[in-house]
Amino acid sequence: xxxxxxxxxxFTAFLCAICQFWFLGEQQIFSxxxxxxxxxxxxxxxxxxxxxxxxTLWLGIxxxxxxxxxxxxxxxxxxxxxxxxxxxxxxxxxxLGAMLMNLSANALGLDNAATPLGIKAMxxxxxxxxxxxxxxxxxxxxxxxxxxxVTLFPISIFTFRAQMGAAQPTDVFxxxxxxxxxxxxxxxxxxxxxxxxxxxxxxxxxxxxGFSAVVGGLVSYFSALPQAEMLAQSALLSNFLLFSLIIGxxxxxxxxxxxxxxxxxxxxxxxxxxxxxxxxxxVAMLTAIAVFRASGxxxxxxxxxxWFSQMFGWDSRFIEALPTALIKPFxxxxxxxxxxxxxxxxxxxxxxxxxxxxxxxxxxxTFYIIAVYFGAxxxxxxxxxxxxxxxxxFFGVVAAIFITYWFFG
Numbered sequence: 001x002x003x004x005x006x007x008x009x010x011f012t013a014f015l016c017a018i019c020q021f022w023f024l025g026e027q028q029i030f031s032x033x034x035x036x037x038x039x040x041x042x043x044x045x046x047x048x049x050x051x052x053x054x055x056t057l058w059l060g061i062x063x064x065x066x067x068x069x070x071x072x073x074x075x076x077x078x079x080x081x082x083x084x085x086x087x088x089x090x091x092x093x094x095x096l097g098a099m100l101m102n103l104s105a106n107a108l109g110l111d112n113a114a115t116p117l118g119i120k121a122m123x124x125x126x127x128x129x130x131x132x133x134x135x136x137x138x139x140x141x142x143x144x145x146x147x148x149x150v151t152l153f154p155i156s157i158f159t160f161r162a163q164m165g166a167a168q169p170t171d172v173f174x175x176x177x178x179x180x181x182x183x184x185x186x187x188x189x190x191x192x193x194x195x196x197x198x199x200x201x202x203x204x205x206x207x208x209x210g211f212s213a214v215v216g217g218l219v220s221y222f223s224a225l226p227q228a229e230m231l232a233q234s235a236l237l238s239n240f241l242l243f244s245l246i247i248g249x250x251x252x253x254x255x256x257x258x259x260x261x262x263x264x265x266x267x268x269x270x271x272x273x274x275x276x277x278x279x280x281x282x283v284a285m286l287t288a289i290a291v292f293r294a295s296g297x298x299x300x301x302x303x304x305x306x307w308f309s310q311m312f313g314w315d316s317r318f319i320e321a322l323p324t325a326l327i328k329p330f331x332x333x334x335x336x337x338x339x340x341x342x343x344x345x346x347x348x349x350x351x352x353x354x355x356x357x358x359x360x361x362x363x364x365x366t367f368y369i370i371a372v373y374f375g376a377x378x379x380x381x382x383x384x385x386x387x388x389x390x391x392x393x394f395f396g397v398v399a400a401i402f403i404t405y406w407f408f409g
Contacts, residue, residue, distance in 0.1 A: 005288075005367070005386065006284060006285070006288050009288035009289065009291065009292045010288060010291060012292060012295070012297050013033060013291040013292050013294070013295035013297060014295070016295040016296050016297045016300060017029045017030055017033055017295045017296075020295070020296055029295070029296070032294050033291050033294045033295055035294070036290040036291060036293065036294035037287050037290060037291055037294075039290065040283075040286045040287045040289070040290035040291075041283050041286070041287055043286060044279065044282035044283040044285075044286045044287070045279060045282075045283070047282060047286075048275050048276070048278055048279045048282055049275070052271060052272055052275040053271075054115070054116050054271075055115075055116040055119065055270075055271035055272075055274055055275055056268045056269075056271030056272060057116070057268070057271070058116035058117055058120070058271075059116060059120055059267045059268055059270045059271045059274070060263075060264035060265065060266075060267040060268030060271070061246055061249060061264065061267070062098060062101070062117065062120050062267055063263055063264065063266055063267025063268075064249045064250060064253050064258075064260060064263050064264055064267070065097065065101075065249040065252075066094050066097070066267075067253060067256070067258055067263050068249055068252035068253035068255070068256050068258060069252060069256065070097075070248060070249045070252040070253075071094055071096075071097030071098070072092045072097070076092075078096065078100060078207075079091055079092070079096070080203050080207075081203060081204060081207045082096055082099075084197070084198055084201055084203060084204055085141060085197055085204070086137070086138040086141060086142075088128060088136065088137065088138055089125070089128060089138050090128075093124065093128070094124045095121055095124030095125045095127075095128070095138075098117060098118075098120045098121035098124050099121040099125075099142055101117045101121075101245075102114055102117035102118040102120075102121050102146060103145065103146065103149050104241075104242075105117055105242065106146065106149040106151060107149060107151060107152045114146075115372065116271070118146050118369070118372075118373055119274060119278075119372065119373060119376045121142060122139060122142070122143070122373045122374070122376055122377050123274075123376060123377055125138050125139045125142060125377075126139070126377040126379075129377075132378070133378065133379060133380045133381060134379065134380070134381040134383065135374065135379050135381065135382050135383050135385055137195050139374075139379070139385075140191060140195075140382075140383060140384060140385045140388070141188075141191050141195065141197075143369060143370065143373055143374070143385055143389070144187045144188070144190070144191050144385065144388045144389050144392060145184065145187065145188060145191075146364070146369060146373070147187065147364040147365070147366045147369045147370075147389045147392065147393075148180075148183045148184045148186070148187035148188075148363065148364055148366075148389070148392035148393070148396065149180075149184055149364070151176065151177075151180050151361055152177065152215075152218060154172075154173070154176050154360075154361040157172065157176070157339075157357050157360055157361050158170050158172075158173070160336075160339070160340060160343075160357075161343070161348050161357060164340070164343045164344065164348040164353075165348060166343075166348035166349055166353075167349055168349075169348075171354075171407075172354060172357045172358050172361070173222060173223075174219050174222070174223055174407075175354075175358045175400070175403045175404065175406075175407050176357070176358050176361035176362060177215060177218065177219055178219075178399065178403055179358055179359075179361070179362030179396055179399045179400040179403050180361060180362045180363075180396065181212075181215055182362070182395055182396060182399035183362050183363050183392045183393065183395055183396025183399065184392065185395075186391055186392050186394075186395035186396070187388055187389065187391060187392025190387070190388040190391040190392065191384075191388045194384050194388065274376055277375065277376055277378070278371070278372050278375040278376050280375070281371040281372065281374070281375025282371055282372065282375070284371070285330070285367055285368065285370075285371040286331070286368075286371075289330040289331055289334070289367075293327075293334070298323065298326060298327070301326060302319065302322055302323060302326070305319055305322060306319045315405075317351045317352060317355075318351075318352075318355055318401045318404070318405075320342060320345075320346060320351075320352035320355075321342055321352045321353075321355035321356040321359060323338040323341075323342070324338040324339045324342060324356045324359045324360055325359045325363070325393075325397040325400075328359065328360065328363050328364070328365060328393070329363065329364075329365060329366040329367055329389070329390065329393050330365065330366075330367045330368065331365060331368060332364075332365040332368060335359075335360055335365070336360065338356065339356040339357060339359075339360045342356040343356065343357070351404065351408055351409065354404055354407070354408045355400060355401065355404040355408075358400040358403065358404055359396075359397055359400045362396040362397070362399065362400045363392070363393045363396040363397060363400075364393075366386070366389035366390065366392075366393055367386070367389075369389075370382060370385060370386065370389070
């Protein structure tokens, strides 16, 4: 699947460039594509380099959590659910704790913590994988949940909206929460159908209803807070919970009589090697995305969607925010730039400005995560991962559009 996607980006870019050169007289198109190609290769290396320190930190902390037994305690509450959704993962296996930590960091909006924890979880799942170069069912389910996981506190989006002069920077909080919940549910159901997971099992239904109640409770609580207090409380809660977990891991290691520092160093050593491992995968994916954008293919898609909506007489305001949606599965930084550009062009409190922010918070960088997480364990055959991830992205974007019309239309 990755092979087809990667080749498709380059061939599409080449065809679009030929058309621009031949029919539109764009003499610089191939120069622009080559500049984007080399710049994206440089960016891929810089991203991997930037991950090195964070990976080293969190892999060291994760080793403390494993050796102290804290990971086993964290996973007990989810063991009944995960044993049904991932029967190939043994009870109390380190992968369960790593997945829980990753999904929690994503939910709290702590991206710097989520990526290394996700890589660690994928490495643990790989130790159970009977086929070293093919994604297992558990790895696919984890990656899709990761790529579409509910973001409870999109603090960075609040900050960007405030910087752009939004009257109420946090007015997208509840819309984002609703849209990201839809994308997560869609991704989960897509994987469940393909893998024939027992959705009607009483335990699975109980957990799904419980998670829904938590999301509903957060919506109810935070919607009643003033804007400034909502931003302050969400930031405080996110960082407090994560740092409390770190302190809990250290306390558990001290209680077990471990050399905490040496344990941290032992786990941290893996960070540098892991960062090096993912460089080729990042270069491959980011360069393909860059030439696709530079060729004008993205602009062609946007113009085609605008023409299609106008032909049917639809309200086409949502088209202005679609660049964020189309870039988000491939590049987080690219989608963020598109979001900021939309707010700058139309205003942060415009329909398009609101929609771009909600899209940014409702979906994840599916192909980037595939490149990083599967690259870290050298998976080549991803099976139905991309398809299920795209389904989650699609429903997240559709939900974001309808919710934006509901709240701000």
